[in-house]
Amino acid sequence: MSPLHLCLLLSTGLFCIGLAGALSRSNAILVLLGIELMLNAANLNFIAFWRYGPAPSAGAGVVFVIFTIAVAAAEAAVGLALVIALHRHRRNLRLPEATRLKG
Amino acid sequence: MTLSVQHLWLIPALPLAAAAVGAVLPRSGRVPAASAAIAAMGAAFVLSCLALNGALADPARHAVHNFAWFDLGHGAVMLGWLLDPLTAFMCVMVTFVGLLIFVFSLGYMRDDPHFARFFCFLSLFAAAMLGLLVANSLLLLFICWELVGLASYLLIGFWFHRPAAAAAAKKAFLTTRLGDLGFLLGLLWLYDSAGSLLFYDAGRGVLESGVLAGLTAQTVAGGLALSTAIGLLLFCGAVGKSGQFPLHVWLPDAMEGPTPVSALIHAATMVAAGVFLVARLYPLMAADQALAAVPVHALTVVALIGAVTALLGAVIAVAQDDIKRVLAFSTVSQLGYMMLALGVGAWTAAIFHLLTHAFFKALLFLGAGSVIHAAHHEQDIRRLGGLRTRLPATYRTFVIGMMALAGVPFLFSGFWSKEAILHAAHGWTVSPLPLWAGLAAVALTAFYMTRLVAETFFGSPRSPAAAHAEESPAVMRIPLVLLAGCAILLGFLGTPAWPWLQARLAGAPLHGSLEHLFEGGGLMLLSIALVGAGIGLGWRFYGRRPRASAAAADPLAAASPTLMAALAARLGCDEFYAATVGRLHALAAAVADGLDRWVLGAAVSGVGLLGQFGGVVSRENDEGALNGGFDAAGAGLRGAGRSYARAQTGRVHGYLRALAVAFVVLGLVLLAGGVP
Numbered sequence: 001m002s003p004l005h006l007c008l009l010l011s012t013g014l015f016c017i018g019l020a021g022a023l024s025r026s027n028a029i030l031v032l033l034g035i036e037l038m039l040n041a042a043n044l045n046f047i048a049f050w051r052y053g054p055a056p057s058a059g060a061g062v063v064f065v066i067f068t069i070a071v072a073a074a075e076a077a078v079g080l081a082l083v084i085a086l087h088r089h090r091r092n093l094r095l096p097e098a099t100r101l102k103g
Numbered sequence: 104m105t106l107s108v109q110h111l112w113l114i115p116a117l118p119l120a121a122a123a124v125g126a127v128l129p130r131s132g133r134v135p136a137a138s139a140a141i142a143a144m145g146a147a148f149v150l151s152c153l154a155l156n157g158a159l160a161d162p163a164r165h166a167v168h169n170f171a172w173f174d175l176g177h178g179a180v181m182l183g184w185l186l187d188p189l190t191a192f193m194c195v196m197v198t199f200v201g202l203l204i205f206v207f208s209l210g211y212m213r214d215d216p217h218f219a220r221f222f223c224f225l226s227l228f229a230a231a232m233l234g235l236l237v238a239n240s241l242l243l244l245f246i247c248w249e250l251v252g253l254a255s256y257l258l259i260g261f262w263f264h265r266p267a268a269a270a271a272a273k274k275a276f277l278t279t280r281l282g283d284l285g286f287l288l289g290l291l292w293l294y295d296s297a298g299s300l301l302f303y304d305a306g307r308g309v310l311e312s313g314v315l316a317g318l319t320a321q322t323v324a325g326g327l328a329l330s331t332a333i334g335l336l337l338f339c340g341a342v343g344k345s346g347q348f349p350l351h352v353w354l355p356d357a358m359e360g361p362t363p364v365s366a367l368i369h370a371a372t373m374v375a376a377g378v379f380l381v382a383r384l385y386p387l388m389a390a391d392q393a394l395a396a397v398p399v400h401a402l403t404v405v406a407l408i409g410a411v412t413a414l415l416g417a418v419i420a421v422a423q424d425d426i427k428r429v430l431a432f433s434t435v436s437q438l439g440y441m442m443l444a445l446g447v448g449a450w451t452a453a454i455f456h457l458l459t460h461a462f463f464k465a466l467l468f469l470g471a472g473s474v475i476h477a478a479h480h481e482q483d484i485r486r487l488g489g490l491r492t493r494l495p496a497t498y499r500t501f502v503i504g505m506m507a508l509a510g511v512p513f514l515f516s517g518f519w520s521k522e523a524i525l526h527a528a529h530g531w532t533v534s535p536l537p538l539w540a541g542l543a544a545v546a547l548t549a550f551y552m553t554r555l556v557a558e559t560f561f562g563s564p565r566s567p568a569a570a571h572a573e574e575s576p577a578v579m580r581i582p583l584v585l586l587a588g589c590a591i592l593l594g595f596l597g598t599p600a601w602p603w604l605q606a607r608l609a610g611a612p613l614h615g616s617l618e619h620l621f622e623g624g625g626l627m628l629l630s631i632a633l634v635g636a637g638i639g640l641g642w643r644f645y646g647r648r649p650r651a652s653a654a655a656a657d658p659l660a661a662a663s664p665t666l667m668a669a670l671a672a673r674l675g676c677d678e679f680y681a682a683t684v685g686r687l688h689a690l691a692a693a694v695a696d697g698l699d700r701w702v703l704g705a706a707v708s709g710v711g712l713l714g715q716f717g718g719v720v721s722r723e724n725d726e727g728a729l730n731g732g733f734d735a736a737g738a739g740l741r742g743a744g745r746s747y748a749r750a751q752t753g754r755v756h757g758y759l760r761a762l763a764v765a766f767v768v769l770g771l772v773l774l775a776g777g778v779p
Contacts, residue, residue: 023759031755099753 007048015041028086028093032079039072105157106150108166111184114150114194115233115247117143118226125223136219140226141205147233148198155191162188163610165303167239181301185239188607189454193236193379196458199589200371200465201229203582207469208363210579211476215361221261225367228254232372236379241290241300241309244383248286248340248376252279255373259360271359278353282343289336296321296329302383310383315390326398330390334401337384345377345438348412352676354435358427362472365427369434370465378441378457381405385450392448403533406446410540413439417547421554425482426471429555433508434464436544440524443537449527451605455597456520458604462593463507463517466586470501473579474559477572484558486566488649493572498560500583505556507590509549509638512631516594521545522627523597523605529626545630549637554645562649 018037025031043065050061087093106113121143125136158166169183205225212221231250238244253276260272293309294300296318301308308314318330341347346354354374358365368374381388388401416436423429437460444453475482477494491498507517525545528538564570574580597604606613650657672678 019763023756023763026756031759095755098755101753 002052004048004052007044007052011041011044011048014038014044026094026096028083028095028098031095032076032083035079036072036076039068039075043068104153105160106153106186107157108168108184108186111154111168111186111190111237114147114154114198114237115230117147117150117230118233119230122223122226122230125219125226128219128223130217130219133218136222137205137209140222141202141209143226144198144202144205144229147229148195148202151191151194151198154186155188155195158186158188158191159607162607167301167303167308169239169301169304178298180242181240181299181304182243183239183301183304184237185302186237188610189379189382190236192454192458192604192608193375194233196461197229197232197236197371197375200461200586201225201232201367203585204363204366204371204465204469207366207472207579207582208361210576211363211472212361217261221258221361224254224257224261225363228258228367228372232376235376239302239304239308241293241302244380245286245290248344248380249283251344251373251376252276252283255279255357255368258364258368259357261360261364265359268359271353271356275353275357278350279343282339282341282350285336285339286341286343289333289339292336293333296333310386315386318387319390319394322397326396328391328394328397330387331397331399331401334384334388334391335404338381338388338401338405341377341380341442342408343377344380345374345442346412346435347377347408347438347442348415349676351412351416351435352680355423355428355431358425358431362427362468362475365431366465366468366472369431369468370461374434374438375457375461378438378445378453381442381445382450382454382457385445388445389448400533402446402448404446406443406528406531406537407534409439409442409444409446410537411439412436413443413544414540414547415439417544417551420551421547424485426474426484426487426555426559427468427482429484429551430464430467430471433467433548433551436548437464437508440521440541440544443541444524444527447527447531447537449524451608452520452523452527452597454608455604456524459507459516459520459590459593459597462586463504463515463590466500466504466583466590467508469579469583469586470497470504473497473575473583474501474572476575476579478566479568479572481566481568484555485650487559487564487569488562489560489564490569490572491560493564493569494560494574496574496580497583500587501560502556503587503590505552507594509552510545510630510634511638512634514591514594516590516592518634519594519598522630523599523602525626525630526599542630542633546633546637549634550641553638553641557641557645558650561646565650565652 015038018034018039018041020034021037022031022034025034046061046065046068050056050064053061083093086098090098118140121139124139125132128136164187166186167183169181171179172182173180205222208221208225212218215221228251231247231254234247235244235251238247256272256276259275260269262268263272290300297309297314299307299309299314302310304311306313309318315330318333319328321329323329323332343350354369357368360368388405391397391400392402394400413436416432416434416439420429420432420436423432437456441453441456441460444450444456471482474487474490474494474497477497478487478490481487503515507515510518510521512518521541525538525541528541531537564572595601601613603613
């Protein structure tokens with residue numbers, strides 16, 4: 001098994017854990033955590049394909065990942081702001097009960 | 104103080120403004136409508152006097168003020184105002200007589216529900232007539248001429264709910280239109296050959312010698328000079344408006360209007376328009392006099408038509424029984440006199456007679472109005488009688504008017520103006536007919552007016568209405584007195600000893616001396632004798648032994664029943680027209696109706712049916728195909744919307760799960776297809 005395959009298996013595992021967490025938890029913060037895990041699995045794939053790809057010397061993969069992390073940070077800020085707004089509005093964070101956009 | 108020619112338009116504009124005010128007032132606006140009309144007329148009278156004052160300063164001058172109406176082709180259509188003694192005298196007469204008639208109408212029309220409308224129409228009538236007088240352009244004159252026709256239609260048919268009044272209005276309008284057709288043709292021809300319609304325009308006007316020389320130099324069909332042909336066409340308009348034979352038939356019927364309207368039409372405005380037109384165009388009408396080789400001169404036709412009309416009107420008036428109809432036929436006859444005077448070349452005498460006639464005929468009509476008002480709208484002289492004591496003021500003024508019309512010597516204005524005309528007719532060398540017709544009409548006029556007065560005012564009342572007549576209010580008596588005064592005094596402006604009016608009209612120096620007073624004494628004696636004979640015979644037949652009852656036979660009818668019946672039927676002119684022109688017209692109308700109904704109507708119906716068919720096709724198409732398609736599409740959209748709405752639960756986990764499943768499916772598809 002080549003190192004690339006190992007890396008891909010690791011990232012797949014990470015993605016599945018994140019997906020399972022996002023789908024199974026009802027707390028909004030935990031769902032957000034799951035989504036972050038899936039995002040990091042994707043970042044791992046970027047790095048792996050760059051490191052074991054045809055041109056490992058150029059810095060393209062690292063730059064991509066840094067971009068993605070920046071986007072993820074922004075997304076986490078938006079997500080946390082939504083969570084805070086949800087908590088203020090409903091006094092809890094149970095997603096199955098938050099079915100209406102109308103306030 | 105004078106009124107300059109630039110401001111001459113104010114004279115017709117004031118009554119026009121009053122008409123506009125009257126037109127927008129509601130039916131209850133009786134006082135404002137009447138006061139606007141009377142105030143405007145009074146102001147117009149003052150302005151006319153100022154204008155006359157200015158015109159008399161230099162009577163030979165034709166002061167004009169021309170302006171372009173609109174540009175057309177190479178030049179502009181010009182209109183303008185004209186101030187000379189003819190215009191000024193006419194304006195003063197129209198405004199003064201009109202003002203008195205307006206005041207009289209206050210009393211006469213007091214109980215009419217459409218009082219405000221009446222004054223609006225009266226003002227319009229006066230405005231049109233005044234506009235006609237001040238015009239310096241044949242076109243402007245024609246416009247006002249037609250407005251006079253319109254106003255007369257509105258006023259004659261004022262009581263339009265009476266079928267006779269509606270028919271009379273239509274008859275007056277159509278008959279005068281017939282003459283106006285000739286007028287219009289003449290106008291167009293004149294514009295075509297002279298290039299202008301202005302009367303006076305610094306040498307380029309159609310009444311000035313330069314243009315007239317050009318018009319007389321050309322000949323048209325039959326060897327007529329061009330000016331003769333145009334003059335005769337224009338004269339057609341005057342024949343219609345002034346009730347000359349053969350278009351006189353509308354004038355007696357116009358009596359259907361309210362009596363003040365009759366006074367206005369028959370004295371001051373409408374019928375005077377035709378005489379005024381010929382007098383205004385006199386240089387054009389007389390332009391062919393110098394030519395010897397033409398078959399006929401325009402003025403000869405004018406004189407002969409006038410002579411026939413003068414005699415015809417007087418003869419028919421003898422046998423009329425309606426007080427207003429007698430006066431109407433006397434108007435026809437007197438207008439004939441005026442045309443006769445114009446034709447024999449004495450246009451100043453014609454205008455003199457026009458002015459004196461306006462006053463005494465207005466007096467007679469208003470007097471008749473007073474009688475009718477007092478006798479509860481009884482107009483038949485056979486059923487009147489004995490009103491002398493019941494209506495003393497009306498009686499006295501009416502007799503003054505009657506004597507002026509009959510030409511009782513020396514004191515009354517009608518005598519002097521009639522004498523002037525007969526004198527001119529005597530000097531006419533072409534034909535003796537006008538003189539004989541004039542002399543015969545003198546005797547007949549004296550006769551029928553004596554009959555009218557005797558039947559109306561003498562004897563005993565022959566109907567309850569006449570027996571209970573009461574004198575009219577002061578608002579109706581005062582105009583009568585003023586007019587009676589004028590009917591006497593006006594004659595002294597134009598006696599042979601001091602022909603001031605004629606000299607001023609012609610712009611000639613005044614040669615007056617007492618020696619001229621009895622100039623042509625033989626003719627004057629003859630006409631005095633004829634007047635005396637007429638009055639004497641009238642008194643013998645009608646005055647000495649007054650009619651005993653309304654049903655008693657007329658003494659003349661007893662003597663000569665067929666002649667009197669023919670005269671009473673107005674010599675069958677109306678019947679003759681009905682049998683010839685009327686029948687021709689009915690035939691043409693039937694043909695036109697058939698064409699309209701069967702040819703044009705069928706075509707129109709065909710097009711209509713085609714359209715209907717197209718409509719049916721379109722509707723079927725619309726309802727079946729288009730609507731169905733849109734309905735089906737709409738239903739499909741609604742169903743799709745409903746099913747998608749079901750997926751929109753609002754549960755975040757549901758969405759996430761859908762995402763995950765889709766992702767897995769995408770992965771499987773990619774795996775199955777092989778990663779590229």
